Amino acid sequence: MRKRIGYVLAVLAIALGGTVAVEAVAPSTASADECYTWSRTLSSGMSGSDVRELQIRVAGWVASGENLAIDGQYGPATAAAVKRFQSGYGLSADGVAGTQTFNKIYQLQDADCTPIHFDHSEFNYNCGARNYNGGKVTAATARENMRRVMWQLEAMRHKLGDRPLVVTSGFRSVSCNSSVGGSSTSLHMYGQAADLGLSSSPSQCQMWNSGKSAGFEELLGPGYPGHNDHVHVGNKASRFWSAPNC
Numbered sequence: 001m002r003k004r005i006g007y008v009l010a011v012l013a014i015a016l017g018g019t020v021a022v023e024a025v026a027p028s029t030a031s032a033d034e035c036y037t038w039s040r041t042l043s044s045g046m047s048g049s050d051v052r053e054l055q056i057r058v059a060g061w062v063a064s065g066e067n068l069a070i071d072g073q074y075g076p077a078t079a080a081a082v083k084r085f086q087s088g089y090g091l092s093a094d095g096v097a098g099t100q101t102f103n104k105i106y107q108l109q110d111a112d113c114t115p116i117h118f119d120h121s122e123f124n125y126n127c128g129a130r131n132y133n134g135g136k137v138t139a140a141t142a143r144e145n146m147r148r149v150m151w152q153l154e155a156m157r158h159k160l161g162d163r164p165l166v167v168t169s170g171f172r173s174v175s176c177n178s179s180v181g182g183s184s185t186s187l188h189m190y191g192q193a194a195d196l197g198l199s200s201s202p203s204q205c206q207m208w209n210s211g212k213s214a215g216f217e218e219l220l221g222p223g224y225p226g227h228n229d230h231v232h233v234g235n236k237a238s239r240f241w242s243a244p245n246c
């Protein structure tokens with residue numbers, strides 16, 4: 001979330017007395033976000049790592065069946081996702097990411113760049129290991145993949161009326177995955193999937209349906225073997241949606 005760190009930096013600069021530290025007190029850092037601060041307005045045709053950071057945050061605002069590419073290129077799909085994000089939060093929807101959009105994102109993110117309603121601790125249980133080790137990708141990649149899933153879930157949560165989603169499983173190491181009976185090709189071993197448990201609201205079918213427009217290409221729910229007590233959401237290249245009882 002947004003924090004005014006200009007004063008802290010100024011005190012630090014005085015304490016350190018160095019030119020490098022003094023340079024850190026640029027006016028633009030006065031309202032910097034703890035996690036990530038955008039320094040320019042982003043719009044169609046632009047590219048860069050700042051576009052990529054934006055894409056991660058709007059990945060859950062796609063059209064039904066879409067999976068946003070996190071490629072650092074501000075194309076039509078990114079502009080459309082930004083537009084949906086803006087209307088979803090009551091901002092004027094022009095598909096251009098400027099101060100208004102960034103301020104909303106700052107409100108929605110924690111210091112570690114995860115969205116406010118989700119935390120790594122909910123996703124890295126990993127059979128008690130509490131880390132992202134032992135999967136099919138490096139721990140850093142699994143963690144980054146999981147962060148994208150979290151932003152998609154934040155969008156889903158908002159669209160479902162700001163009701164909590166209960167995460168029952170996130171990343172699993174290869175051995176953890178086999179010990180819980182997961183599929184040998186499970187996206188959980190990549191940090192690309194999460195399981196959502198049941199609560200009074202939203203219903204299991206509401207969650208399953210909502211996942212379609214939150215960018216999830218793998219969606220398993222009631223009626224699919226082993227999925228009567230949770231909804232599985234995941235990111236993959238090809239689509240596999242199944243919930244015969246919805």
Ligand SMILES: [Zn+2]
Binds near residue numbers: 193195232
């Ligand atoms: Zn699952």
